[in-house]
Amino acid sequence: MNKKTLTISALLACFFLAVGFKENEAALALQKTTKQFHTDLNLTTTAIANMKAAIVRLDGSTASELAVQEAVTNARMAYKKSEFLIAYLDGFAVKK
Numbered sequence: 001m002n003k004k005t006l007t008i009s010a011l012l013a014c015f016f017l018a019v020g021f022k023e024n025e026a027a028l029a030l031q032k033t034t035k036q037f038h039t040d041l042n043l044t045t046t047a048i049a050n051m052k053a054a055i056v057r058l059d060g061s062t063a064s065e066l067a068v069q070e071a072v073t074n075a076r077m078a079y080k081k082s083e084f085l086i087a088y089l090d091g092f093a094v095k096k
Contacts, residue, residue: 033085040082047071047078 054071058064 037082037085040078044075044078044082047075051075 051068051071051074054064054068058068
């Protein structure tokens with residue numbers, strides 16, 4: 001092989017290795033984002049269940065009203081963690 005062919009082969013090999021690493025990085029980023037999204041959805045589901053339970057226990061006392069307010073805030077904050085991705089995936093599901 002001449003020097004020119006060897007240089008081109010080396011450059012192509014480096015290019016394909018770099019592309020391969022970027023694909024792996026993208027796959028890892030997608031996997032991490034998906035895992036975090038599912039974790040956030042589980043937290044949201046739990047917070048909504050806690051909110052429903054607090055509403056059922058509402059008896060007119062100040063303590064039960066404060067518990068409902070706290071549960072609503074917790075549910076809203078849990079939802080806000082995943083809202084951006086929900087809006088990206090299904091914009092109609094999120095009201096602006």
